[in-house]
Amino acid sequence: MSQPASPAPDNCIFCKIAAGKIPSRKVYEDEDIFAFHDINPWAPVHFLMIPKAHIASMAQVGQEHEALLGRMMALAPRLALAEGCRPYPEGGFRIVTNTGAEGGQEVHHLHVHVMGGPRPWLKG
Ligand code: AMP
Ligand code: ZN
Numbered sequence: 001m002s003q004p005a006s007p008a009p010d011n012c013i014f015c016k017i018a019a020g021k022i023p024s025r026k027v028y029e030d031e032d033i034f035a036f037h038d039i040n041p042w043a044p045v046h047f048l049m050i051p052k053a054h055i056a057s058m059a060q061v062g063q064e065h066e067a068l069l070g071r072m073m074a075l076a077p078r079l080a081l082a083e084g085c086r087p088y089p090e091g092g093f094r095i096v097t098n099t100g101a102e103g104g105q106e107v108h109h110l111h112v113h114v115m116g117g118p119r120p121w122l123k124g
């Protein structure tokens with residue numbers, strides 16, 4: 001069971017980025033999904049994919065989000081290649097979604113980290 005969704009807080013930085021109210025280096029945008037470069041990259045390629053709608057974390061995901069999350073996962077490899085990750089299997093990328101305090105989540109708007117490029121990386 002997912003935890004109940006809460007309304008978007010007024011101060012959600014990723015809601016503001018998705019709405020263009022805070023500048024970001026955009027990677028991709030459609031009606032439901034926004035992707036932008038992480039401001040503090042751990043890897044040569046490091047961008048974040050977010051739903052435009054506010055979902056606090058993976059803990060709030062329910063059946064109604066299956067299509068959205070499926071689209072995000074299917075889009076990630078395309079964007080990774082477009083952003084400079086080398087093709088699988090020599091290249092590839094890492095997908096990470098931190099959830100909750102013990103999961104290392106700092107920004108409480110669901111986001112998928114997509115990281116890649118030649119190693120070593122700063123982290124991960
Ligand atoms: P997490 O720890 O999974 O919640 O990751 C939050 C990520 O958001 C970190 O990697 C930050 O560097 C990144 N971040 C925070 N603020 C911004 C911003 N304004 N633009 C781009 N990335 C950001
Ligand atoms: Zn938000």
